[in-house]
Amino acid sequence: MSIGLKDIAQKTGFSVNTVSRALRGDSRISAGTTAIISRAASELGYIPNAIAASMRSSRSKTIGVVSADSANPFFSEVIRGIEESARHFGYQILLANTEESAKREADLVRMFLCRQVDGIIAMPTYDKDLDHADLYGRLSIPFIFAGRYLDGLKDHCVLHDDVEGQRSVVEHLLDKGHRNILCLAGPKKVSNTHDRLAGIREAFESRHLALEENYIVHAMGHIEDGYAITNHALNRGLEFSAIVCFNDMLAMGVLKSLHENNLSVPSDVEVFGYDNLYMSQFMQPSLSTVDVPKFRLGAVAMETLVAHIEDDSLPYAQRNVSTRLIFRESTR
Template identity: 30%
Template sequence: MSATKPATIEDVALIAGVSIATVSRALNEPGKVADSTRRKILDAVAQTGYTTNAMARSLRMRRANMILILAPDVGDPNFSNILVGLETEASKRGYGILIGNTQNDPERETNYLRFISSNQADGIILLTGHLPYGLEAAGPVTRMPPMVAVNEPVPYAAIPFVGVDNFEGARVATDHLISQGHTRIAFIGKSTNRAVAMLRERGYRTALASAGVAIDERFVLEADGTTESGRGAAERMFVRDQLPTAFFCVNDATALGVIIALSARGYDLPHDFSVMGFDDISYASFVTPSLTTMKQPRLQIGEASMDLLLAMLEGEDVQKREILLRSELILRNSVALRRD
């Protein structure tokens, strides 16, 4: 190409050996073009520099073709596979992603909103469990950008939600402990402000009630989802006159803390105590004993979330939609038959 003559879509089509219409589809709706053809077209785009023209087209349409993802902690082991699903689905549809690692900092969240106000991003994926700080200052609710909450629903807001069925998953997990003969089952992870924790506690309570097992409120302990909070909760349990025989933990990180506390006291797991987690994060199969848990379909959650957000961007009315995926019981070595 000449250094002074802008590349055209005809140039791309000629080099790739396809029609202009195929080039247009590959750039605007990549999911409708075969992978081999799309690769040839992208190679031709790179050779000609037509990318600049494509960006100008996006500006004319007032569409950035970028999605802002707000996450409280990108180091969370639940995040990586969700991100893969989000990015994979976005890429299929011709979108890129911007990741905002908020660290639950209001100022950071407000700063990330500049991508929306400056038209550098078209919509938001929320993994934070709340509306972005500073959104109210950006304009009235009717002008909110399209948003989808993932993993953690946003309370009191008509934000579509995609995640695992936390209530049902917790019910299945507790049922499994009951099937192993456990009736004194502790729940570690009580919370009054995290929707996921509250749903999992409800599932635990429902399973016990359905089995005719009385709930001992002394076995329901607060924890914030961290390993240290799980360790601390298990330690507090030992001031009780009666101990549980099994622990159902709100997530795998909490379960690890419980295992650490019990092992430090010299208990043989799962002979002395059974421990159940939730999420099936990467290290769940490597701890000792390996953790029985509920597996979240994180890749599918990411794909479904992005698909829903892009449907909103295309004008579909999905404001009250909720997509709940099933978790899977993963049997390992931390749960055993009650022996007392």
């Protein structure tokens, strides 16, 4: 069958334990012995069995990542940050997408627990029926939320200020004289939607203006939603001179719809996205948006998680990454 430590032990005459320690670089094994053992290992084509190691050491060196939406490159970037950082710390990633389903998220977390992950990074969804904060709260392993939060667990988060980010967008538009701003909000079960909506409201309040509720439309955040919602708004004769979107994917769909309806951007309608996807600068017109440091968000989350895995007495504390407005061709 396959080669194990004992085969190396037999070949070299050392004990299994010595072989194990040597291959792990334990300082209690002399350099000479280590060299002999390493050579024997590679000669035999030894492949370490990480499962057995995990079992005995009760550390799997694996972390579970609960991502939200596989269709949105935003998450790909965050995950790349997680992955890169994980590699740096010697961790492996078990990844799965919830596609924004809270039930699926709960199943995933349970599956991760079965797999004995050392920690979890999640982009969580909340659902009134499933007590999600509780699901995480009961976890006996470290966990970090990246870019989203659940009430009561903010100290487990790496966040960016969505209220502030979205408010500055809308204030900017209001100050330029826009009064009818169509707002494409995100899915109702994620914290970002809530916060960005709050940002919009704050902006209107700060300028002592009223925000009409029929100017707010919720969507899942996919490109086709932006397209369909804009078409629909135009069809029902809604007047607007600017559109702010929950994310860049929505904004791309918006651009398509506006163009098909012979409205030019930004002269007829100004459009703002959110996230600053890499591809957004290549859209036609290029998208004005709010930059979120996606890669860094993932990297910081992983970094923080590892810190908690390696020191379980470390107190949790919210960390932040900063956003900034980016003005491109979709606004004046």
